Each structure stands twice: as structure tokens, then as C-alpha cells.
Amino acid sequence: MLYQSTRGGDAGRSFEDVLLAGLAPDGGLYLPAEWPELSADDWRALRNRPWAEVARAVMEPYMGGFLGGEELAALIEEAAAEFGHPAVTPLEQLDGNLWLLELFHGPTLAFKDVAMQMLARLMDAALERRDAHVTIIGATSGDTGSAAIEAFRHSRRASIFILHPHGRVSEVQRRQMTTVDAPNVHNIAIEGDFDDCQALVKAMFNDAPFRERMKLAGVNSINWGRILAQIVYYATSALALGAPDRAVSFTVPTGNFGDIFAGYAAKRMGLPIKRLVIATNVNDILHRALTTGRYEVTGVTATTSPSMDIQVSSNFERLLFDMMERDAAGLKRLMDSLAQSGAFTIPEAALEAMRTLFDSGRTDEEAVIETIRRIYAETGELVDPHTAVGLHVAMEKASPEAAMISLATAHPAKFPDAVDRASGQRPALPQRLAHIMEAKEYLTVLPDDLEQVEAFIEGNAGA
Numbered sequence: 037m038l039y040q041s042t043r044g045g046d047a048g049r050s051f052e053d054v055l056l057a058g059l060a061p062d063g064g065l066y067l068p069a070e071w072p073e074l075s076a077d078d079w080r081a082l083r084n085r086p087w088a089e090v091a092r093a094v095m096e097p098y099m100g101g102f103l104g105g106e107e108l109a110a111l112i113e114e115a116a117a118e119f120g121h122p123a124v125t126p127l128e129q130l131d132g133n134l135w136l137l138e139l140f141h142g143p144t145l146a147f148k149d150v151a152m153q154m155l156a157r158l159m160d161a162a163l164e165r166r167d168a169h170v171t172i173i174g175a176t177s178g179d180t181g182s183a184a185i186e187a188f189r190h191s192r193r194a195s196i197f198i199l200h201p202h203g204r205v206s207e208v209q210r211r212q213m214t215t216v217d218a219p220n221v222h223n224i225a226i227e228g229d230f231d232d233c234q235a236l237v238k239a240m241f242n243d244a245p246f247r248e249r250m251k252l253a254g255v256n257s258i259n260w261g262r263i264l265a266q267i268v269y270y271a272t273s274a275l276a277l278g279a280p281d282r283a284v285s286f287t288v289p290t291g292n293f294g295d296i297f298a299g300y301a302a303k304r305m306g307l308p309i310k311r312l313v314i315a316t317n318v319n320d321i322l323h324r325a326l327t328t329g330r331y332e333v334t335g336v337t338a339t340t341s342p343s344m345d346i347q348v349s350s351n352f353e354r355l356l357f358d359m360m361e362r363d364a365a366g367l368k369r370l371m372d373s374l375a376q377s378g379a380f381t382i383p384e385a386a387l388e389a390m391r392t393l394f395d396s397g398r399t400d401e402e403a404v405i406e407t408i409r410r411i412y413a414e415t416g417e418l419v420d421p422h423t424a425v426g427l428h429v430a431m432e433k434a435s436p437e438a439a440m441i442s443l444a445t446a447h448p449a450k451f452p453d454a455v456d457r458a459s460g461q462r463p464a465l466p467q468r469l470a471h472i473m474e475a476k477e478y479l480t481v482l483p484d485d486l487e488q489v490e491a492f493i494e495g496n497a498g499a
């Protein structure tokens with residue numbers, strides 16, 4: 037299995053290459069040259085099998101011999117063991133036709149754990165083979181940083197530096213990052229806001245000598261390894277509800293389009309997925325794009341579902357590429373237009389093709405609160421605001437022709453204030469996380485200054 041860039045400037049890459057590179061050198065995103073398919077019998081044989089076994093069957097065809105058999109099985113078992121539920125990603129029935137796929141049983145209580153736990157171990161295996169080391173840097177407003185730190189704390193081949201805005205992340209989110217005591221983990225609190233942190237990370241990647249010297253690597257949501265790992269739970273949940281002999285639909289709280297793109301990959305692998313419903317909050321660029329055909333950047337509004345507060349949706353490029361029948365030159369024109377004027381029009385044929393599988397809906401803040409309240413009143417379940425964005429849309433789009441699986445992307449205890457306001461119930465942190473509120477914190481406060489941040493990283497990456 038080889039990989040190509042969506043913008044046509046790179047092809048013939050191995051799985052390890054794309055795992056370690058993240059972004060392609062031409063600015064595009066990597067996709068497999070073709071989609072591997074499992075037969076209906078292959079899928080049937082995976083029904084009622086353990087999560088790790090399904091994961092191996094789904095992931096192995098993408099690896100081109102890099103990892104397989106017992107070695108891959110052991111890696112997946114290790115990642116799965118980090119989850120606080122034996123089913124890893126359990127499925128809960130909410131009513132006759134509506135299901136909740138709980139993706140929040142990982143170490144930092146959000147769905148990003150599923151992919152990060154797998155990505156860290158895959159990267160270690162690739163670096164081991166090459167006898168190489170990398171320095172991972174990232175900026176976080178909360179969620180991604182803690183998932184990355186939890187995943188890479190055991191890495192033998194990566195140092196990780198996560199920048200967060202000093203005093204501007206919630207106490208739980210900060211403690212999830214800063215209480216990790218590992219020699220290769222470094223928390224940097226920047227005297228600035230999240231945009232300053234992001235600008236610093238970008239500047240470091242653009243500093244070519246520094247990038248080379250430190251072997252910088254990124255683990256953001258465009259990394260193909262993350263998307264690959266997310267295909268697994270689309271498979272386990274569809275199989276649990278009767279695939280390949282019965283169709284299912286999914287509703288996905290969406291920001292950067294990484295999670296729902298994994299659902300698209302699952303469909304291409306032969307699972308009978310009827311609809312993939314994009315659920316956005318008021319930052320609704322994707323809902324507008326699918327409705328009107330115009331992909332147009334506007335400002336960002338802060339909401340109670342901050343992990344979906346996005347201006348552009350990076351992984352949407354991957355879907356566009358496939359919907360345009362992999363016309364890299366055509367896609368590059370759209371991306372150039374986006375960079376220059378902040379907008380493009382989706383070609384008519386691509387939009388039609390998209391609409392045969394995808395649907396979309398938008399949830400404003402009032403509906404988020406109302407959904408949390410209503411779900412609690414009707415089922416006794418507390419859901420977080422991201423999950424509520426999905427459920428509001430899922431209930432709108434549910435139809436008797438296929439079961440609707442709505443993705444629960446964060447644990448309610450990660451967003452206690454919004455949940456409390458809506459339901460009158462304050463969700464407690466699961467027992468296995470309670471210790472972070474007392475544990476010692478490790479962090480370094482630095483000014484918003486590129487030179488000082490680079491010097492700190494250079495001085496500490498060897499550890």
C-alpha cells in the first residue's frame with residue numbers, strides 16, 4: 037500500500053513515511069493510493085470478536101507490510117489496555133433506533149485518545165526501525181495536548197513539548213497535562229493566548245535549521261495514522277448492529293473532519309453505511325458548504341464545544357479529493373483560492389457525489405443546553421456539549437431505514453460547568469483520574485518569545 041498527496045506533488049510513499057511526515061511537502065494531505073476492501077464474509081467473521089482483533093483486521097491492509105501479525109496485535113492490545121472499559125468504545129442504546137458510541141473511556145476522557153494511543157506506538161515502531169528520534173511540538177487550548185502527552189509519555193523515541201496559554205486553560209485540563217511525570221514530557225505555559233502558542237509552533241516549523249536539527253514532528257489531526265486508528269470504532273459499532281447484513285448511519289460532532297473522514301474510509305472498506313451526518317456547532321462552515329456548495333471562511337465564535345470551534349476544516353480536503361475523482365490539479369486550484377480569497381465553490385459533480393452519502397446539521401448554543409437537559413430527563417445519561425451537538429442533529433436526521441449511531445466524543449466531566457447549567461447535575465471525574473487534583477505539577481512558564489522557546493526545547497529535548 038502506497039500513499040499520495042492530495043495536491044499531486046508527492047506519491048509512492050510508504051506508511052511509515054506518511055506517519056512520520058504528517059503533512060506532505062507540497063502542503064497536501066496523504067491518502068492511500070486505493071481503498072482496501074474487506075468482503076462481506078470477512079466482515080461477518082469479525083462479528084462478536086474482541087475490539088483488538090477488529091482493529092488489526094481494519095488497520096493491517098493500510099500498512100504495506102510495515103507491521104502485521106503478532107507485532108501489530110500486541111501494539112493494539114497495549115493501546116486498548118489504556119481504556120477504562122473492557123469494550124474500549126462501548127455502544128449504548130438511547131432508544132429504539134438511536135445509539136450512542138462512547139469514545140471517552142481513554143486516559144484523557146475524549147475520543148482523541150483512541151487515535152493518539154495508537155499513533156504514539158506506531159511512531160515508536162517506525163522510529164525504532166530507523167534508529168531515529170523526533171521532537172514533537174504542539175499548541176493546545178486543552179484537549180489535544182493532554183491526549184498527546186498521555187500517549188507519548190512512554191515513548192522511547194520521542195520528546196514532546198506542548199505549549200498552552202498560561203492561566204487560560206481550565207484547571208482539569210491543565211492538570212491532565214502537567215501532572216504527567218516523565219523525562220520526555222515538557223509543558224510550556226506561554227505568557228499569551230492560544231493564537232500566540234499556535235504562532236510559535238508554526239514559526240518553529242518554518243525555522244528550517246531548527247526543524248532539521250530537532251527533527252520536529254507534529255501529531256495534529258491531519259496525520260494519516262490518527263485517521264486510520266479512528267476507522268476501527270466505525271467497524272466495531274456497525275458490526276455490533278448487524279453489519280454487513282444491516283445498514284447503519286452515523287452522526288459525528290465535527291471540527292477538523294478527521295473523525296468523520298474515518299467513517300468515510302469505513303464505508304469505502306465495504307461497511308454498509310447509509311448516511312454520514314456532519315454535526316457542527318455555530319462554527320458551521322461544513323454545514324454551509326454541504327447546503328450551498330460554497331466553502332467560505334468566516335470568524336470563529338467561542339462555544340461550549342471548544343474542540344469544534346474551527347475556522348477551516350483541514351481534513352475536508354481529503355474528501356474533496358476523492359469526490360473530484362482524485363483530480364489533484366483541480367483540487368490545488370480550490371486550495372489556492374481558499375488561501376487567496378478565503379473561499380471556493382465545490383464543483384457541481386463533486387457536491388452531488390458528496391450528498392449521496394453525507395448530510396449535515398447545525399446546533400446552536402441554546403439547542404446544546406436543551407439537548408443535554410432533555411437527554412438527562414429522558415434517559416438519565418449526562419452528555420457533554422460536543423456529544424450534545426451530535427445528538428441534536430442525530431435526532432433530527434434519524435429515520436427508520438437504518439439505526440443511527442451518534443458519537444459521544446468527550447466525557448461529561450470534562451465540561452462540568454455547561455453540563456451542570458443544563459441538567460442541574462455536576463458530573464464527577466472518574467475515580468481513576470481523581471488523583472490529578474492533588475498530584476505535583478510540572479511546567480515551565482516562558483514569555484511569548486520564539487528565541488527563548490526554541491532555546492528551552494533545544495536544551496531539554498535530549499532528556
Ligand SMILES: *Cc1c(COP(=O)(O)O)cnc(C)c1O
Pocket residue numbers: 146147148179257289290291292293294295296343344422445446
Ligand atoms: C477534536 C474533537 C472533535 C472534532 O473532531 P474532528 O476530528 O476535528 O472533526 C469533537 N469533539 C471533541 C470532544 C473533540 O476533542
